[in-house]
Amino acid sequence: MKKGLKKCFLMVFYIGIxxxxxxxxxxxxGRDSYLRQTSAGQIGCPPEEITIENVNTMFGAVSGYxxxxxxxxxxxSSMTSGIFCKESTx
Numbered sequence: 001m002k003k004g005l006k007k008c009f010l011m012v013f014y015i016g017i018x019x020x021x022x023x024x025x026x027x028x029x030g031r032d033s034y035l036r037q038t039s040a041g042q043i044g045c046p047p048e049e050i051t052i053e054n055v056n057t058m059f060g061a062v063s064g065y066x067x068x069x070x071x072x073x074x075x076x077s078s079m080t081s082g083i084f085c086k087e088s089t090x
Contacts, residue, residue, distance in 0.1 A: 031055070035065060035083075039076055042085040045069035 035055075036047040043050070054066040067074040067085060076085040 031062065035062065035067070035076075035078075038083045039067045039074070039085055042076065042083060043067055043069055043072075043074045043087075 032052045036050040040047045051068045056064045062078045073088040074085040
């Protein structure tokens, strides 16, 4: 009986890890879509033309990221009061 219980535990454990990884991949895709949508008004590009890179998180929440559109780079910060972006001076 102990051997069967151990197999069951391992199976549930691995399925849990697999589900967690799938959820994280979905969250990242949803997060990038949200950042493109909310950055669009700040940088003047349609969301579908914005690329999100270098996402920094603090305690699971986005704190900053880089948005690129039409050859321009914008540094963005996400705060409780909204998203703020500035064009790179380089």
